[in-house]
Amino acid sequence: MNVMMKVKQQAELSHLIARDWWQGGLLALLIFAVFASAFGVVYSSHVKRHLSAEYESLLQQQDKLDNQWRNAKLEISALASHARIERIAKAQLDMSQVEPDYQVVVVQ
Numbered sequence: 001m002n003v004m005m006k007v008k009q010q011a012e013l014s015h016l017i018a019r020d021w022w023q024g025g026l027l028a029l030l031i032f033a034v035f036a037s038a039f040g041v042v043y044s045s046h047v048k049r050h051l052s053a054e055y056e057s058l059l060q061q062q063d064k065l066d067n068q069w070r071n072a073k074l075e076i077s078a079l080a081s082h083a084r085i086e087r088i089a090k091a092q093l094d095m096s097q098v099e100p101d102y103q104v105v106v107v108q
Contacts, residue, residue, distance in 0.1 A: 078084070089095040
């Protein structure tokens, strides 16, 4: 009977050790999960701040480029206006508009 009691005590002891390991391991796993989650939150916040700053910088650059494009369009339209071309033709090239008597219409 003494041997049976010893075997039963050893079984209970091994069961108790296994249960202790399981609970301790679960606690360690939960602690690790909490720290991993906290690290994930900190890292994602850092990435979000970095991306937000980059986004703002790109928006400012887009506004600057839009202004340059608008100014370039205005300058092109001013340079290509008929009045300016006619004025330059008269002043620099000594050209004038052909009078109707000297105009020739060519028809194919």
